[in-house]
Amino acid sequence: MDLLAAAEEEVVERHRFFVRWFTGSARQAEMVRTTCLFAPDFRLIGPDGSEADGPMTMNYLAGQKGVRPADFAIRIDIQDSRMIGTLSALVLYDEHQSGHGPATTRRSSAIFSAAPDMPEGVLWRHLQETWIA
Numbered sequence: 001m002d003l004l005a006a007a008e009e010e011v012v013e014r015h016r017f018f019v020r021w022f023t024g025s026a027r028q029a030e031m032v033r034t035t036c037l038f039a040p041d042f043r044l045i046g047p048d049g050s051e052a053d054g055p056m057t058m059n060y061l062a063g064q065k066g067v068r069p070a071d072f073a074i075r076i077d078i079q080d081s082r083m084i085g086t087l088s089a090l091v092l093y094d095e096h097q098s099g100h101g102p103a104t105t106r107r108s109s110a111i112f113s114a115a116p117d118m119p120e121g122v123l124w125r126h127l128q129e130t131w132i133a
Helices: 003-022 028-036 054-062
Strands: 038-045 051-053 073-083 088-098 104-114 122-132
Touching: 003 028, 003 073, 003 088, 003 104, 003 122, 028 038, 028 054, 038 054, 051 054, 088 122
Parallel strands: 038 122
Antiparallel strands: 038 051, 073 088, 088 104, 104 122
16 A cells, blocks of 8 residues: 555545535535544644644534535645655645635645555544644
8 A cells, every 4th residue: 555645645535525514415424434534542733723632623523514605615735745654644735725705725734644444544643734825
């Protein structure tokens, strides 16, 4: 398995799901699957400096189904990816959101570990987001 390619693809696929979820078109089964793709010790540091663990993040997402308008969109631009161990990868990407007020962009760094038993072959371990102009 190419861990870097799997991690990059997971970033793109998960944000496709987020668009479907936030606009209300995703099925509950997709949310259940998404929940499994985040490690039990997952940590999120939001662009405002807030921190959330895995359960807090999943609870937040669960309550966000259908909260965005139909034209809500997320575009992902992968900036870089690199191995940070034999079974871990770091993916740097820009996330551009539009369709729910002023467009926003954040730069994110996500750490993944190899997880051959997971559907995408990787598990989200850590995510840090930073607002960019």
